[in-house]
Amino acid sequence: MSSASWQIRVVGERRRAALRILVLLVCSGLALIGTPGTALATSPVSLQGSASKEEYARGERVQLIFAVRNSGSQECRISTVGDGSLIITGVSRDGKALTPQIAPVSHIDGLARLMLSQLSSVSPGARATIDADSGERAALRSVSWSAASGSLLALWPVDRPGHYRVTAMYSFPRLPEQPADVCKGSSQPITVAFAILDNKGTGSGLPLWLVIGMPLTAVVLVATGLILRHARRVPPAAVLLVLAVTPTAAVVLAPAPAHAEIVFDNPGDGALQAAYGECVRRFRSEDGAGDPAGIFTQLEFSPHRIVIAREPHRQKNPIGSFATPDDWRNATNGTGTGSRIDWDPLHHGHPMAGTTADSCAELYHEMYHAYEYSKGIQDSSNCRATDKGPDHPQATVREIAASLAENAYRRYHGLAPRDSYNGLKLPNSIDECYEKNRPRPPRTYPVNPGRPGGDCPAVGCGGSNGDPHLTTFDGLHYDLQAAGEFVAVTGSGLEVQTRQVPYPGSTTVSVNSAIAMNVDGDRVGFYQTGDGIEVRVASEMTKVSKEALTLPHGGAIARTPEMDAYLITWPDSSSAAVAALGVWGLNLDVRLAAARKNAANGILGNFDGNADNDLVTRDGSRLDSTPDFDTLYRRFGNSWRVRDGESLFDYPSGQNTHTFTIAGFPSRPVSAADLAARDVAELICRNAGVSEQPYLNDCIVDVAVTGQSTFVAGMAATQATATAVKIDPVTPGHSSPGQIPVTGGHGPLHDGSTVADRITTAAEARRFDLDLGDTTVFYIADWHGITDGCDQTFSVNLVGVSNSNFPCTNGIVEFTIPDVSRRYQLEIASASTGTGPFSFTLITAKPRTAPTPVGKAVTGRIQSRGQEDVYELSAGVSAVTLTKTSGCDVDMFAEVHDLTADSVLAGSNPLCGNQLGPYQLPDPTHRYAVVIRSIFLKTGQYAFTLG
Known part of the structure; x- marks a missing residue:
């Protein structure tokens, strides 16, 4: 019996594709869901809801009953489990919108399997019921499913006295292996009201989900006989099964390997295994929110092994715990690697002022390292927010990240967060580690046409994505969360209008529910319905396939294969792309042809190459690029509302553009900095690969406000397309328009495709x-x-x-x-x-010749993937040495080239070591150069002295 036979398997959702191709998955997995929009009157499902009573005593469980009605003409199946299908979109108390506590969540067999196992056949006109209970945590639970970014839990607090309004809707996503007879579409959002009375003298006055005394919903069973029937090689004394009583989440210790293995190096150390199991029970609490950084959700799909070893406890000068990767290079280059965690369960943390000792918090810290190692994303550079100079203690970025994750865990369990690492005060955000370490990103954030992708130079591309985050054609990024119909861009033979509606239950954020266009004289509209995007050409519903549809005046529309996304082109090669944002709305990206420079207007700017003058009202008044709330919404936004007679939208009888105007929306501005759930939202977004600004802050706002996983995947896709590719005009009649992703084996491919x-x-x-x-x-x-x-x-x-x-x-x-x-x-x-x-x-490869200041400090930055900075050496130099100075990113490598012989004299070596060389340059007649690049095709800065 091998000592490696002890394994922990996390049983969760089916294997998801890697997050680096979210740009595909968000469309293929999410866009097949309906959305609240214009045409939901004919949705095949409707929702009714009520509270079990009008008033509850404080501390009493709130019970809501929802009935999903089959409004269609044929029998179909409706989910009877709330997770993944009954979506709470907003909760208000006494008129004030609340924000949910959010966290990644895993289910014992995966949320998709759970949902498919709880379908009930319902006849036309009949109903299926779903119950929602506030439980011991005094919070209503809502779980959203995403093929791309995993499941996300939102806990909406109902713990304090007041009058509550809960907004909810039913929408069953299109799941893998889904039966054909599942009721399709989404219901209209509904509101359920109730009150919680103030019972004076009772209750703690604290949100119950912050109370540490959680109900013991998990039991530990010694299941030797059960496990041995499946794996006889496992020692009977070494079998432990940790089960959650709730059917929604569990961690199972079992002999069969899953995608990730967590292995004890000493199978006879039952005490270590029991201590680990108790911590895992906390991480995998009944609602899954005990793992705020989503570590187990991510490790569940890692192919790498994690070894748990006991660090011997010392009464004096205890070492504590630490994690080390199996391969440091793979821990940083995106490949990923296994790791070892040496953990002392008797060590409860180094004394820190105001910090509650907790060995599980320490383990969670180390598990975060293991997660970063497994993804290959750990960063060992010094955090500049804590860098006081070479003679002072240092804290690496990876340790700051793990400490912030640990604090998110501590806050969830009611433990005081740590305020320092290595004696250095922790920053509020991991971004602070980089703000002094490298320049902030420029203000121009190109967004590429096509949720499928597209080429956008520094200027010429604009978009409206998520809870509308707008990027102008000149690169100004701002939010316009207003409600109504707006002129996004207008010019000769080209106009795009957006319809923004409040996110259900929200008073602060909106989404695009419809987009209409003038394509050189042809009126085209895209409308979110309960079952995907509805396309209308000249008011007629039109089916568009991957074969490009030629419009009467020379434009074209093509549907991206296997995605709910459309590419539209004008005869002058201007283009736009419309893609579904889960059940909630539409994303829009527009690229203008170069000939339209200085000839565009609207909320996406004027395309004159200057981002500072993009906010111009319809009457020509120029605003500052950072206007106050009233100026942005009441003056600028209102000026670009669609007017009577100029609307490109289709309307049901009795409606017009004013139907969608809500003059006082939003009630206030919202930003990432003022959100209570910012820290957890940031971890969730970063774990999904969203790390660049402004997309990270956009993602934080979207996720923290809505609690919906769709927005995580959507912003990851937006960030991904912002660094992708060139786009060619659609050629009518061809099955492969020139958008990216390039399909069908055509092209042409360019840099970044x-x-x-x-x-x-x-x-x-x-x-x-x-x-x-x-x-x-x-x-x-x-x-x-x-x-x-x-x-x-x-x-x-x-x-x-x-x-x-x-x-x-x-x-x-x-x-x-x-x-x-x-x-x-x-x-x-x-x-x-x-x-x-x-x-x-x-x-x-993008070689760039740089000056060669021999004997002086050299600083530079690899600004784009593939860039190579070439420092040609002076004639007669016989040897070269590179000495590291501060401000060098770990992904930077140095090579020495013989330019005359067109050969590499010294291969890639990490530049951020203490010294490289000396390298001998043997032939005085040859030209030599030092080349700085990232062999992992990453960006970053470097600094060294050339001698």
Whole structure:
């Protein structure tokens, strides 16, 4: 019996695709759900709800009963479990909107399986009921499902006296392996009202979900006989099963390996295993919110092993606990690696003022490290928010991140948060570690047309995404959460209008429910319904497939294959893309042709190349780029409301543009900085890969306010498309419009093109034309195939140049163009019988010659993926040494090239070590250079002294 036979398996949702291809998954997995919009009157489901009584005593359980009615003409199946289908979108107390406590959540067999197992057949006109109970935590539970970003729990507090209004809707997502007879669509949102009375002299006055005394909903069973029937090799004394009484979440210790293994190095240490199991019970509390950073949700799909070892307890000078990766390089380069956690369960933390000792909080800290190692995203550079100089204690970014995660856990369990790490005061946000370490991102944040992707230069692209976060054509980023219909952009033969409606139950944020356009004289509209996006051309419902639909005046519409997203082009090559944002709304991205510069107006700006003058009212008055609330909404926003006679929308009888105008909405501005759930929302967004501004703050607002996982995935996709690709006009009649992802084996591909395609038959190949200009080196990066490792299912080759290149997940394959005057093709081929999807990003090498200040400090920044800074050395230099100085990112590497011989003299070495070299330069007649680049195709800064 092997000591490695002790394994912990986290049983959760089906394996999800890697988050780095969220741009695909958000559309394919989320856009198939309905949304509250214009045309829900004919939705096949409707919702009614009531409270079990009008008034509750404080501390009494609030019970809500919802009835989902089959409003269609045929029998269909309705979910009888609230998780994933009954969505609470807002709760108010005495007229004030509340915000939920949020956290990732996992279910014992996955939320999708739970939902599919609780379907009930309902005849036309009949109902199925769903109950909602505030439970011991005095909070109403709502769980949203997302194929891309996992399940997200929102706990809406109903603990204090007052008059409550709960807004909810029913929407069953389209799940994997879903039966065809599930009732489709979404209900209209409804409101349920009740009151909680103030029982003087009773109750703690604190939110019950912050009370540490949680009900003991978990039992620990010694299940030797049960487990041994499935794995006889497991020692009977070494079998422990931790079960949650609730059917919604559990952590199971079992012998069969899952995607991740958590293994004890000493199977005989039952005390360590029991202590670990107790901490896991806390992490996997009844609602799953005890894991605020979503560590277990993420590790559940990691292929890497984590070893738990006991750190011997010392009465004096205890070491405590620590985590180390198996491979430091893979812990930072996106590949990921396993790790070992040495944990002393008897050690309750180093004394910190005002901090409650807790060994599980310490374990959670180390598990966060293990999570970062498994994803390959740990950052060992010093946090500049705590950096007081080389002679003072330091704190790395990864330790600050783990400490902030630990604090989120501590707050959830009612423990005092730690205020320092290594004696250094913790920053409020991980962003503070970077603000002094590298420049803030520029104000221009290009958003690419096409939730599917698109090419946007620094200017020329605008968009309205999420709870509308707007980016103008010149790069100004701002929020306009108003309600009504607005002119996004107008020009000759081109106009785009948006319909913004309040997010159900909210008084502060809205979403786009419809988008209408003038495409060179053709009126086109996109409307969210209960079952996807409805397209109308000249008021007629129109079915659009991947075959581009030619419009009468020369424009075109194409539907992105396998996605609920549409690409629209004008004859002058201007383009727009509309994509579903889960059940909630639409995302819009617009790219204007260069000829329209200085010839556009609207809430997306004037396209004159200057972001500082983008906020111009309809009458031509220019506003400051950071106006106050009233000026932005009452003056600027109101001026661009759609007027009578100019609307491009279709309306049901009795409606017009004024139907959707709510003059006093929003009631106040909302920002990431003033949200109570900011810290947890930030962890959730970062775990989904959203790390760049302004997308991170946008994601924090969307998630903290709504509690919906769709917005996490949606913002991850928005961030991903912001660094992707070129877009070509749609050619009517072709099945593969030039949007990205490039599909059908066409192209052409450019620098930054993101491709998503599929091999459907054995021995099949996909070929893509390359248009890389005078580039001689390019890379295939961010590879994802049908496995999570390295295999030989698909090969990636430059036709006529290379063969037998087999990529690894998230790996990089380098190619050299032999002759830039020729055109080449890239081929993705099935090596034998493999079929399935694949995706990648094409990145070109971008050498940039820089001055060579020998003997002086050199600072620089790799600003784009593939950039290489070339420092040519002076003639006659016989050796070169690179000495690190402060301000160097871990992903930067240095090489020494012989330019005359076109060869690499010294291969890639981490630049952030103490010293590289000396490297001998043998031939005084040759030209040599030091080249700085990221072999992982990342961005960052570097600093060194060249001597």
